[in-house]
Amino acid sequence: MIVVMSREATQDQAEKVGTLLRENGLHPVFGAAGSATVLVAEEPGTRELASAVQAAGGVDRVVLPPGPQRLTSRHFLPQDTRVAVAGADGPVIGGRGFVVIAGPCAVENQQQMTTVVDAVVAGGAAMLRGGAFKPRTSPYSFQGLGVAGLALLAEQRSRTGLPVVTEVVTPEDVERVAEESDMLQIGARNMQNFTLLREAGKSGRAVLLKRGMAATVEEWLLAAEYLMHMGNGDVVLCERGIRSYERSTRFTLDLSAVAEAKRLTHLPVVVDPSHGTGRPHLVRPMSLAAAACGADGLLIDVHTDARAALCDGAQALDGAQFADLMEQLKPVVEAVGRTLAQPRSPYLTQV
Amino acid sequence: MIVVMSREATQDQAEKVGTLLRENGLHPVFGAAGSATVLVAEEPGTRELASAVQAAGGVDRVVLPPGPQRLTSRHFLPQDTRVAVAGADGPVIGGRGFVVIAGPCAVENQQQMTTVVDAVVAGGAAMLRGGAFKPRTSPYSFQGLGVAGLALLAEQRSRTGLPVVTEVVTPEDVERVAEESDMLQIGARNMQNFTLLREAGKSGRAVLLKRGMAATVEEWLLAAEYLMHMGNGDVVLCERGIRSYERSTRFTLDLSAVAEAKRLTHLPVVVDPSHGTGRPHLVRPMSLAAAACGADGLLIDVHTDARAALCDGAQALDGAQFADLMEQLKPVVEAVGRTLAQPRSPYLTQV
Amino acid sequence: MIVVMSREATQDQAEKVGTLLRENGLHPVFGAAGSATVLVAEEPGTRELASAVQAAGGVDRVVLPPGPQRLTSRHFLPQDTRVAVAGADGPVIGGRGFVVIAGPCAVENQQQMTTVVDAVVAGGAAMLRGGAFKPRTSPYSFQGLGVAGLALLAEQRSRTGLPVVTEVVTPEDVERVAEESDMLQIGARNMQNFTLLREAGKSGRAVLLKRGMAATVEEWLLAAEYLMHMGNGDVVLCERGIRSYERSTRFTLDLSAVAEAKRLTHLPVVVDPSHGTGRPHLVRPMSLAAAACGADGLLIDVHTDARAALCDGAQALDGAQFADLMEQLKPVVEAVGRTLAQPRSPYLTQV
Amino acid sequence: MIVVMSREATQDQAEKVGTLLRENGLHPVFGAAGSATVLVAEEPGTRELASAVQAAGGVDRVVLPPGPQRLTSRHFLPQDTRVAVAGADGPVIGGRGFVVIAGPCAVENQQQMTTVVDAVVAGGAAMLRGGAFKPRTSPYSFQGLGVAGLALLAEQRSRTGLPVVTEVVTPEDVERVAEESDMLQIGARNMQNFTLLREAGKSGRAVLLKRGMAATVEEWLLAAEYLMHMGNGDVVLCERGIRSYERSTRFTLDLSAVAEAKRLTHLPVVVDPSHGTGRPHLVRPMSLAAAACGADGLLIDVHTDARAALCDGAQALDGAQFADLMEQLKPVVEAVGRTLAQPRSPYLTQV
Structure with a gap:
C-alpha cells in the first residue's frame, strides 16, 4: 500500500497513519514523493484498510498497485514522467x-x-x-x-x-x-x-x-x-x-x-x-x-x-x-x- | 588464402593447386562456392604464392582477405548477398x-x-x-x-x-x-x-x-x-x-x-x-x-x-x-x- | 505418473494401461526402463488412479514422484545408479x-x-x-x-x-x-x-x-x-x-x-x-x-x-x-x- | 616498475624518484606498502632505469614484475601473505x-x-x-x-x-x-x-x-x-x-x-x-x-x-x-x- 500525504499534512498526521498501518500488520517506510510525505509498505493490505487510511487526517490519496508497491511503478503513476x-x-x-x-x-x-x-x-x-x-x-x-x-x-x-x-x-x-x-x-x-x-x-x-x-x-x-x-x-x-x-x-x-x-x-x-x-x-x-x-x-x-x-x-x-x-x-x-x-x-x- | 577455381576447371587442376599450397606450408580444405570448387587455407600465404597460384591452370581468382580466410567474410564477397x-x-x-x-x-x-x-x-x-x-x-x-x-x-x-x-x-x-x-x-x-x-x-x-x-x-x-x-x-x-x-x-x-x-x-x-x-x-x-x-x-x-x-x-x-x-x-x-x-x-x- | 510394466507384460497390456491413463486426462509417453516398458505422464494423476493402474494386468509398479515425473529423478530411483x-x-x-x-x-x-x-x-x-x-x-x-x-x-x-x-x-x-x-x-x-x-x-x-x-x-x-x-x-x-x-x-x-x-x-x-x-x-x-x-x-x-x-x-x-x-x-x-x-x-x- | 622507498626515506627523496621516472616516460602513482612509500608505474621501464632508480637516495628496492606492475601480484611478493x-x-x-x-x-x-x-x-x-x-x-x-x-x-x-x-x-x-x-x-x-x-x-x-x-x-x-x-x-x-x-x-x-x-x-x-x-x-x-x-x-x-x-x-x-x-x-x-x-x-x- 502506498499512502501519499497532502502537502499540508503534519508530521503527526503522518505518524498516525504509520501507526494505523502497523496495527494492521503492514511495515510502512517513510519517504517522499516530491514535496509530499509518502508511506510505502511492501504488503498491499486490504481495500478496507485503504478506506480507513483514506479517511485519516492529512491523507491525499491511497494507491494499491496490482503488482509490487512501488513509487517507480506505472501503477503508481500511469503517465510518463517528464x-x-x-x-x-x-x-x-x-x-x-x-x-x-x-x-x-x-x-x-x-x-x-x-x-x-x-x-x-x-x-x-x-x-x-x-x-x-x-x-x-x-x-x-x-x-x-x-x-x-x-x-x-x-x-x-x-x-x-x-x-x-x-x-x-x-x-x-x-x-x-x-x-x-x-x-x-x-x-x-x-x-x-x-x-x-x-x-x-x-x-x-x-x-x-x-x-x-x-x-x-x-x-x-x-x-x-x-x-x-x-x-x-x-x-x-x-x-x-x-x-x-x-x-x-x-x-x-x-x-x-x-x-x-x-x-x-x-x-x-x-x-x-x-x-x-x-x-x-x-x-x-x-x-x-x-x-x-x-x-x-x-x-x-x-x-x-x-x-x-x-x-x-x-x-x-x-x-x-x-x-x-x-x-x-x-x-x-x-x-x-x-x-x-x-x-x-x-x-x-x-x- | 582462398582460391576459387573456374567452373570449367578439372578435378586434376584443383588437386594440383592443393599440392602447390601444401608445398608452401598451407593446409587447404576443399569446398565449393556455388558450382565452383574452392580451396580455403587458414594461413593467408604470401603475395608471391598468390601470384603463382593465379598462374596455375583452372584458377579463376585468388583472394587474400585481410582478416580470417573465410567465404562468409565481407572481404571475400564485398557486396551484400541477396x-x-x-x-x-x-x-x-x-x-x-x-x-x-x-x-x-x-x-x-x-x-x-x-x-x-x-x-x-x-x-x-x-x-x-x-x-x-x-x-x-x-x-x-x-x-x-x-x-x-x-x-x-x-x-x-x-x-x-x-x-x-x-x-x-x-x-x-x-x-x-x-x-x-x-x-x-x-x-x-x-x-x-x-x-x-x-x-x-x-x-x-x-x-x-x-x-x-x-x-x-x-x-x-x-x-x-x-x-x-x-x-x-x-x-x-x-x-x-x-x-x-x-x-x-x-x-x-x-x-x-x-x-x-x-x-x-x-x-x-x-x-x-x-x-x-x-x-x-x-x-x-x-x-x-x-x-x-x-x-x-x-x-x-x-x-x-x-x-x-x-x-x-x-x-x-x-x-x-x-x-x-x-x-x-x-x-x-x-x-x-x-x-x-x-x-x-x-x-x-x-x- | 510413471508406470513400470513387468518384464513379462505384453504389448497389449501396456496399451491398455495407456488407454486407462488417457481416459483419466493424462498424456502418457511410452518408453523403456532397461528391458521393461514404462509409461511416463507429466501429469502426476491421483492416488486413486495409481491404485487402479496398479491393479491392471502386467503392471510391475506405479511411481508418483513428488516433483517432476521423470525417470532420471531420485524420486523414481532413490539409490545411486552404478x-x-x-x-x-x-x-x-x-x-x-x-x-x-x-x-x-x-x-x-x-x-x-x-x-x-x-x-x-x-x-x-x-x-x-x-x-x-x-x-x-x-x-x-x-x-x-x-x-x-x-x-x-x-x-x-x-x-x-x-x-x-x-x-x-x-x-x-x-x-x-x-x-x-x-x-x-x-x-x-x-x-x-x-x-x-x-x-x-x-x-x-x-x-x-x-x-x-x-x-x-x-x-x-x-x-x-x-x-x-x-x-x-x-x-x-x-x-x-x-x-x-x-x-x-x-x-x-x-x-x-x-x-x-x-x-x-x-x-x-x-x-x-x-x-x-x-x-x-x-x-x-x-x-x-x-x-x-x-x-x-x-x-x-x-x-x-x-x-x-x-x-x-x-x-x-x-x-x-x-x-x-x-x-x-x-x-x-x-x-x-x-x-x-x-x-x-x-x-x-x-x- | 615498482619502487619501494626505505622506511626512513624522506618525502623529498620520493619526489625525486618520481621525477626521475617521469623524465624517462613513466607515469608513477604514489602509494604505500605497509609503512613505506611506493611508486607504481604501469609501464615496466628498462633495466637501466631500474639501476638508476636503485642508486637514488632512499630507495629500498626496485621490482620489475614480468606481468602487470602491481602490488597484489605474486611477482611483487612471491610468498603467501598471512x-x-x-x-x-x-x-x-x-x-x-x-x-x-x-x-x-x-x-x-x-x-x-x-x-x-x-x-x-x-x-x-x-x-x-x-x-x-x-x-x-x-x-x-x-x-x-x-x-x-x-x-x-x-x-x-x-x-x-x-x-x-x-x-x-x-x-x-x-x-x-x-x-x-x-x-x-x-x-x-x-x-x-x-x-x-x-x-x-x-x-x-x-x-x-x-x-x-x-x-x-x-x-x-x-x-x-x-x-x-x-x-x-x-x-x-x-x-x-x-x-x-x-x-x-x-x-x-x-x-x-x-x-x-x-x-x-x-x-x-x-x-x-x-x-x-x-x-x-x-x-x-x-x-x-x-x-x-x-x-x-x-x-x-x-x-x-x-x-x-x-x-x-x-x-x-x-x-x-x-x-x-x-x-x-x-x-x-x-x-x-x-x-x-x-x-x-x-x-x-x-x-
Missing part, C-alpha cells in the same frame, strides 16, 4: 522530444572541451556530458580532473547555454556536483551504492541512473526506488550494456530491457550505446535501434582526437560521425512519432 | 526489401494453419514459417507432427503462393524437408550440429541459420562457413536471443550482434524477437529496433489462439497484434532507406 | 570407486596413442578417452581421424585391457562407435541433438552425456531423460564448464551444478576440468574440488607433446602432471569416504 | 590453518546473536561474522541495525574472545566500524566503490574484499590493488558467486577463480558458499570443494531459526548442519596438507 533537466527552458526527457546528450567520456582540458563541445553543438545535441570524477578499474588509470574538471564543464555550460550531466561517485561530493551541473549521473558501478543513492535522492537535482553491468531490470528499478523514495522524482534510467559471454562487444546492449522498463515504470529511459557496445562502429546502428524501441534519448561519447583520449577514447565518435548519426537518427525518431529535441541555446546561432 | 528464397518470383532477403516471415511456432492441424496463415497474409507477411519437426527440451513435450506437419505446411504454401521456411533437425530428413519447403531452418540447438550443417550445405535450398543461445558472433559465422563451404551460398543468419543472467526476458536479444554480423559478413541477417524475448509485449518494440539497426527481416510467431498453442504460444502475437506491428514497422523500415517486402501471391487479392 | 562400463570386470561409475578417465583430446596416430596411453596407465587411470570424431567450430580445423581413429583407439583398448569412451557426433555413426568402444560420449554441442540422444538411447552402450555450455541443470537432466526413456539407464552426466562473462578461464566450471545434479538424480556425475577451465594449471585444483564436492569421477586430457597436439593441446596435462594429480587426488577422495578406482588390467603389471 | 586478523593471538588467514568464519547474515538482536554465536563456537569457527549495515536491493527491506548492530556484535566479540568481521558500506562509517571490529568487509556491490576502498585502505584494519557479482578476476585484483596502494596489505579476497544464466542456484560459485587468484596473487582467498549458492543444501559440498581447490577459509551463514531471519535466512545452515560441515571439512582440509584453524578463545572451554 524530467525537465534545467528548468522551464531546458530539455525535457520523457516527453515527445528525443534528447541526445553528447560529449567526451572524461573532461581533460579546456581546449579538448571546447573542440568537442563545438562538434557536439554543431551536430545538434540538446545537452552535454563529461566526466570530472571517473571511477576507474585500476588505481593507476587516469581518475578524472575532479573539481577542476567540474569547473571546465561549467565553463562549457555557460558558454553554450546547454545543460550538463556529470557523474558523482561518492556521497560527500553530491552537493558540490549538484551545484555545478544540471543532472547527476550515478554510474553502473554505483547503481547499488545505496548511500550515494540516498544522498542523490535529497539533492534536488535530476539524476541519470545507469544500470549496473549485471543488474536485472528489477534491481535497476529498485535502485531508482531509492531515489524516488527520498523525494526525487526526476530520475532518468540509462541502459549501458550488461555482461555476457559474447566477446565481440565490450558489453551486450540490452534493448529489451529498455522496452521492458518503459512498460513497468513511468520514468524515462535513455541508452548509452558508446559504453554499451564499446565499439564506435556499432554506435550508429544501436542508436537507431534504441530510438526505434522506445528509448527517450541517448548518451553519446564524442571525442575529436580519440587516440589521445585519456579514457575510453576507442569507443567515441568523432565530430563527423556524430553529425552523421544525428542526421540518420532524425527520420527514425520521426517514424516512431517523436521529434529530435532541439537544443535551446543562444550560442547555437554562432556555431 | 538470397532469393523461391526463385525469381519469391522474396529476396538481403536486398532493399525488408522481409517479414510469420506463422505459428508449431504446425498443429489444418484449421489452425488456415486461420493463422490467413491472419499472417492479411498482415502482409512475405513468407510463412511453421515447425513440423520441433526440438523439445523434454521428451514428454509435443514433438511436432513430423511428416504430417510438412504436408500441412505445403498445403498452405500452395494455397497462398507464399514460400515457407521450416526446421530440419536431423541429417536424414534434409532431403525430404528440402523437397517440401523453400528454405531450411537450422535451429539454435543445432547451430553446431556439423553433420546437419554439411547436409544442409548440399541440399540446394536456402538455409536460415539461427544463432546458438550461447554462440559468439564468430562461432555463428563459422557455422555459416560450414554451409558455404559445402557450396551453399544462400544462407541467412538469424539472431534469436542469447542466454544471460537477466530473468525478465526468456533470452537477451542481442541486436549488437546483428550490426556486428552485418559488418563482418555479406550474408543477410534477420531477427526472431518472438523466441528472442519470449514476451509478446516486447515483440513490437524489438522488431522496430531490429529494422532500425540494419536487420534484413524478421521471423515472427503468430497464433490466433495462443492459450491453446501446443508450443511456445505464450510468446506469439495474435492476428491483430501482428497487423499492428506491420503498420508500425513500415515507417521505421522506410526511415532507414528500405521498403517492406511485398508478398508476391495471387492469393492476396482474395483475403 | 554404471558398469565394461561388464562385470570393468570400472563402475557411481559406486564407491572414484573413476578417472584420461587420454588425449583427439586420436592422432599410433605413436601418439601409445605414448599418451602409457603415461595415463602409469598414472593409474581406470579408463581411456580419445576422440576420433571431433566436432570443431571451424570447418578448416582438424576434424578427427574418424573411422581410422576408432581403430587406433580399439587397438589401445585391447593392448591395455582398459575400457574406452569416445565421442559420437551423428546418429548414423552410433552403431559403429558402439561396436568399437565401451561408452559413447555425447558432446556439449550435441546435448540437445535429440535424434542423436534417441539413437544413443537404443545403442545398448553406456553414455557419457556432457552438459551443454549454456544448459541449465534441468535441461541437462532432461537430455538424460531422452536417453533413459529409450531404455538406456547407463547414463553418466559430465560437467564441462559453462559460458560466463569471465575471461581468465575458457569456460566457468560449475561445481554447484555437480552437487545439485547429485541431489536431483540417481545418475552418476563426473567432471571434465580440462575442457571446463581450458587452463592446464587449473586442472589439478579443480579435480580435487570435484572429488570433494561429490563427483563420481573425472575426465582428463593428457598429451605428452601438447605443443604438437592437433586439438586443444594447450589445456592438456603431460604425463608427469597427470601422475602428480593422481597422487594428490588419492587423499582427497579418501577424505570423502571413497577410493580411487583401480584399473583392472593385466597390462598394468608390465608398465 | 593476514593476522586480530594481532598475534588471533587467527591467521593465508597460512597453514584453514579459517572458518561463521555467524548470522544480519545482526538482529541480542538473543539471536547469543544463540547463533554459541552454535558457531560449538562447531569450532575461528572467527565471527554478522552484518550491522546491510546493503539491500529494495529500500523497503530490512537495512540492518546499524550502530546498534555494531554494539551487539562487539558484545559477542568480548563474550567469546573471537574476532569479528562486519560489512562497511560507506566511507564515512569506516572509522567507526574499524573501531568496533577486527576486519572490515567490503561487499560485492561495493567492490568498485573506489572511495570506500581508499578509505578502507587507510583504516589500519584487515579487509575482506568480496568479488563483485559480475567482476572478472582481474577487476577483483585491481580492487584489492586500491587497498594495497593505500598502504593496507592485510587484504583477504572472498569469492561469493557470480551472475550466470543458471537458475538452480542464486549465483554460480566460481571456484576456478579461487585457484586462478591464488596463482596470480599472494593475498589469501576465502569462499562464501552461503551467498555463493543461495542454497543451504549446497553449502556443505561447496565448502569441501573450496577447501580442496586451495581456498584459505570459508565464510558461512548460520542461523538457528532460519525462517525468522530478517535477511537471507533461506540460505543459512542451522547449528547442527554447521557442526556436521565442520566435521566433514576436517579430513578434506588435512588431505590438502592443512589444518582447521582452532579458535583461540578462553570462552571455548565453557561451551
